[in-house]
Amino acid sequence: MIHPLIIRHVNNYPQRHVTTSSLFRLNRPNRLDLASLPKSTKKMESQSRSTSHNQTVDDDSRLITTATTRRIQRLTLHLNPNPPPPEEEQQQLLQRLSCGSRAKLEVDKAALSIYMKGKYSQIQDRIFEFFNSRPDLQTPVGIPKDEHRELCWKQLLGLVREAGVRPFLCVADDPGKYFAIVEAAGSVDMSLGVKLGVQYSLWGGSVLNLGTKKHKDKYYDGIDNLDYPGCFAMTELHHGSNVQGLQTVATFDPLTDEFIIDTPNDGAIKWWIGNAAVHGKFATVFAKLMLPTLDEKGVTDMGVHAFIVPIRDMKTHQTLPGIEIHDCGHKVGLNGVDNGALRFRSVRIPRDNLLNRFGDVSRDGKYTSSLPTINKRFAATLGELVGGRVGLAYSSVGVLKIAVTIATRYSLLRQQFGPPKQPEVSILDYQSQQHKLMPMLASTYAFYFATKHLVEQYSEMKKTHDEQLVADVHALSAGLKSYVTSYTAKSLSVCREACGGHGYAAVNRFGSLRNDHDIFQTFEGDNTVLLQQVAADLLKRYKEKFQGGTFAVTWNYLRESMNTYLSQPNPVTVRWEGEDHLRDPKFQLDAFRYRTSRLLQSVAVRLRKHSKTLGGFGAWNRCLNHLLTLAESHIETVILAKFIEGVQNCPDPSSRAALKLVCDLYALNRIWNDIGTYRNVDYVAPNKAKAIHKLTEYLSFQVRNIAGELVDAFDLPDHVTRAPIAMKSEAYSQYTHYVGF
Ligand SMILES: Cc1cc2nc3c(=O)[nH]c(=O)nc-3n(C[C@H](O)[C@H](O)[C@H](O)COP(=O)(O)OP(=O)(O)OC[C@H]3O[C@@H](n4cnc5c(N)ncnc54)[C@H](O)[C@@H]3O)c2cc1C
Numbered sequence: 228m229i230h231p232l233i234i235r236h237v238n239n240y241p242q243r244h245v246t247t248s249s250l251f252r253l254n255r256p257n258r259l260d261l262a263s264l265p266k267s268t269k270k271m272e273s274q275s276r277s278t279s280h281n282q283t284v285d286d287d288s289r290l291i292t293t294a295t296t297r298r299i300q301r302l303t304l305h306l307n308p309n310p311p312p313p314e315e316e317q318q319q320l321l322q323r324l325s326c327g328s329r330a331k332l333e334v335d336k337a338a339l340s341i342y343m344k345g346k347y348s349q350i351q352d353r354i355f356e357f358f359n360s361r362p363d364l365q366t367p368v369g370i371p372k373d374e375h376r377e378l379c380w381k382q383l384l385g386l387v388r389e390a391g392v393r394p395f396l397c398v399a400d401d402p403g404k405y406f407a408i409v410e411a412a413g414s415v416d417m418s419l420g421v422k423l424g425v426q427y428s429l430w431g432g433s434v435l436n437l438g439t440k441k442h443k444d445k446y447y448d449g450i451d452n453l454d455y456p457g458c459f460a461m462t463e464l465h466h467g468s469n470v471q472g473l474q475t476v477a478t479f480d481p482l483t484d485e486f487i488i489d490t491p492n493d494g495a496i497k498w499w500i501g502n503a504a505v506h507g508k509f510a511t512v513f514a515k516l517m518l519p520t521l522d523e524k525g526v527t528d529m530g531v532h533a534f535i536v537p538i539r540d541m542k543t544h545q546t547l548p549g550i551e552i553h554d555c556g557h558k559v560g561l562n563g564v565d566n567g568a569l570r571f572r573s574v575r576i577p578r579d580n581l582l583n584r585f586g587d588v589s590r591d592g593k594y595t596s597s598l599p600t601i602n603k604r605f606a607a608t609l610g611e612l613v614g615g616r617v618g619l620a621y622s623s624v625g626v627l628k629i630a631v632t633i634a635t636r637y638s639l640l641r642q643q644f645g646p647p648k649q650p651e652v653s654i655l656d657y658q659s660q661q662h663k664l665m666p667m668l669a670s671t672y673a674f675y676f677a678t679k680h681l682v683e684q685y686s687e688m689k690k691t692h693d694e695q696l697v698a699d700v701h702a703l704s705a706g707l708k709s710y711v712t713s714y715t716a717k718s719l720s721v722c723r724e725a726c727g728g729h730g731y732a733a734v735n736r737f738g739s740l741r742n743d744h745d746i747f748q749t750f751e752g753d754n755t756v757l758l759q760q761v762a763a764d765l766l767k768r769y770k771e772k773f774q775g776g777t778f779a780v781t782w783n784y785l786r787e788s789m790n791t792y793l794s795q796p797n798p799v800t801v802r803w804e805g806e807d808h809l810r811d812p813k814f815q816l817d818a819f820r821y822r823t824s825r826l827l828q829s830v831a832v833r834l835r836k837h838s839k840t841l842g843g844f845g846a847w848n849r850c851l852n853h854l855l856t857l858a859e860s861h862i863e864t865v866i867l868a869k870f871i872e873g874v875q876n877c878p879d880p881s882s883r884a885a886l887k888l889v890c891d892l893y894a895l896n897r898i899w900n901d902i903g904t905y906r907n908v909d910y911v912a913p914n915k916a917k918a919i920h921k922l923t924e925y926l927s928f929q930v931r932n933i934a935g936e937l938v939d940a941f942d943l944p945d946h947v948t949r950a951p952i953a954m955k956s957e958a959y960s961q962y963t964h965y966v967g968f
Contacts, residue, residue, distance in 0.1 A: 332885055334881055334882065334885045335879055339881075340939070344942055345407075353392070354386065354390070357385070357390040357392075359946045364381060364385050369733060379422050379564065380505075383419060383426070386412065387452065395447070395450055395451040398614070403683070406618050409423055413625055415947070417626070417744060418561050420622055421561055421564050424615065425564065429459030429501070432611075432614055434446050437585070438535075439582075439583055441579060455509055456507050459501065460500045461497075462497065463497055464493060471605060475488065475495050476491060481519065486581065488512060488536055489574075498555065499566050499750075500566060501566055502565060502567075503569055508537065509538060511536075512535075515528050515531055516529040516586070517529070530604055530605055531608070535580040537576075550570070559746070560739065560741075584611075585604045610701060616704040616705060616757075617700075619712060619751050620708040623708075623747050624675055626715055626719075630722045630740055631722065632938040633952065635668060635937075636954075637952045638655035638725060639653050639935055642654065656931070663724075664722075664725055667722075668938070672870065672886065673870040676872070677707060677711075677866040701760075702760065708757060709754035712748045716745055716747070719740050730952075732952075734950065735951065736948075736950045755855065762857050762858040765827055765858070765861060815891075818910065819863060821910060827857055834850055837850065874886040874890050889937065892927060892929075895926065898911075899919050
């Protein structure tokens with residue numbers, strides 16, 4: 228039993244940010260002797276005791292912890308020298324030590340889960356159940372490349388032909404459902420998610436979005452039922468990001484009414500093409516359309532267009548004449564996907580194989596298009612392909628959910644060290660572990676709401692084709708794809724490390740998740756390149772605004788915050804440090820928006836200045852890091868705004884309270900990460916910066932208290948997370964069983 232004196236003493240203590248981790252750290256061997264700290268720290272301790280209750284944050288929680296801990300240790304030993312307190316009471320003590328009078332939030336897991344799973348949970352559950360019922364379709368750890376490719380193809384066939392899931396129907400009719408299918412398939416095996424994406428978003432999507440009725444009539448069913456496995460052949464050996472630099476040519480031959488596809492040099496070999504090495508029968512090949520002319524050049528380059536090229540015989544599966552295919556080989560990850568390289572030597576295809584939605588060639592070789600310039604046609608063509616980016620952003624959140632679930636469950640289970648003669652504590656009680664994982668858990672929630680918004684916007688755009696929405700979705704998908712995939716990629720390493728040695732066992736997933744996901748940062752647009760598109764879009768709108776235009780819906784906030792930015796920060800509010808203020812969504816959003824406005828305005832000035840001497844390209848490069856920071860800042864702002872909306876719209880009060888806590892952690896952690904910027908411009912005074920830091924640590928602790936419920940709300944079954952160390956029960960025995968005990 229803990230003596231009531233201790234409890235009273237703790238309750239009377241004016242601070243509430245004494246953390247369990249700092250408490251325990253004191254008791255571990257070889258730690259600093261805290262009694263020997265210099266006198267000045269003791270002075271701070273006594274000062275901190277006089278801090279009033281309505282001041283939010285401790286002056287120095289570690290020192291308070293020191294004093295409190297010593298007192299408790301003395302009292303505990305005096306009153307009861309040996310027996311450790313029963314676990315529940317110990318927990319209560321820790322609770323009080325850690326957050327004063329605040330109780331742990333009660334979370335209604337079921338209600339939160341319903342809210343977080345959204346309207347496509349049924350199809351996802353169906354996919355999980357199908358693979359759970361088919362052990363022969365589950366990917367074993369360490370499967371060799373060629374077997375993995377065959378298994379991945381069987382998984383896809385099983386999903387479509389046996390489980391009756393029809394992704395292609397959803398690509399056009401219900402994109403939200405389609406992205407949910409891709410996420411769930413990717414949770415089973417990321418290679419499967421990507422293979423599915425190649426077939427339906429890339430190959431299928433190119434036919435649907437760039438073709439016309441004749442193409443849909445001819446190819447739709449075969450794509451849907453997998454009789455026509457296909458590729459999306461855009462990238463070449465010498466050109467990936469710079470699509471306008473592609474060199475493959477498609478020359479129209481009016482005599483035979485055909486296009487002749489040619490790879491003019493080795494640099495133009497199509498490279499990295501998914502489905503090409505083994506399974507593909509067709510490829511959508513991106514090539515410069517060349518029309519014969521009567522001038523001395525003999526041909527005119529009409530810009531990059533897409534053509535359907537059969538690459539293997541439908542019956543024998545032999546590579547067709549004029550086509551050479553090689554395997555791109557073993558990759559860092561995603562080895563279930565067969566990426567290949569293709570060379571074309573005078574391959575003839577009918578004129579009808581031009582995907583002619585944005586430009587057509589008549590029988591007599593005349594070019595027609597509703598769009599006036601090559602650039603406009605190019606933009607329209609690429610604009611139709613943003614679905615792939617939306618899918619990657621969405622699936623990346625799915626990967627983050629799995630990783631954070633494994634790391635959090637294991638961190639709750641795992642115990643290392645503890646106070647003398649008391650049980651060891653869970654590693655998630657350490658402040659450092661909370662710091663690694665709780666903002667990540669908060670970010671996972673934040674990204675869920677942001678990508679859900681993106682999917683809704685995308686679906687709306689597909690319905691209405693509203694021009695403004697098209698531009699909005701283009702920038703939003705580029706920004707979210709970059710931001711989320713970069714964050715997930717980094718987090719996978721953090722999760723591995725947070726699980727110590729057992730995080731390194733392949734069976735516990737981090738290795739494959741990390742390797743498979745890593746390329747999400749590059750394909751469907753390199754992240755650094757995509758962020759520049761976001762920055763360019765912001766600048767374009769900024770310029771338009773000063774010419775009397777308006778910001779699009781997503782960008783509306785800039786109008787207001789630009790005005791705030793152009794005035795000086797309010798000298799009173801920069802010092803406000805009360806918890807109510809720091810947890811006010813208005814303060815948080817204002818801070819994010821202020822930062823974006825500032826970055827936007829300052830980079831516009833710099834670009835103008837440098838372009839006079841360096842030209843447009845040089846000036847852009849001179850300001851490139853600034854531009855990338857601007858794009859990230861904008862995307863963080865959009866994410867926060869969507870998270871705040873997600874909290875406000877949550878119908879269940881207990882879930883809403885939990886989400887509010889998580890949202891506050893997301894916001895304050897991001898502000899703290901960039902505190903130098905805020906301090907530099909005096910948006911935040913030193914006392915406020917300190918308060919933000921302390922409150923962030925405190926919120927991490929509070930989130931830790933409901934971390935189990937928060938990851939449970941993702942509702943990922945054990946057969947999806949699969950890591951033995953993260954099983955909902957008997958994790959250790961499942962792990963020992965796995966290695967053969
Ligand atoms: C596993 C895998 C599967 C793929 N599947 C397909 C597929 O099915 N079909 C297909 O067509 N393609 C596919 N790709 C190709 C992929 O889309 C490209 O790799 C991607 O577009 C990036 O192009 P890149 O490799 O040429 O990189 P690069 O553009 O050469 O980029 C290399 C580096 O240069 C930097 N960089 C480039 N330009 C700029 C700039 N303007 N400013 C600043 N930095 C810059 C980038 O940030 C990056 O760090 C696949 C690739 C892989 C690895």
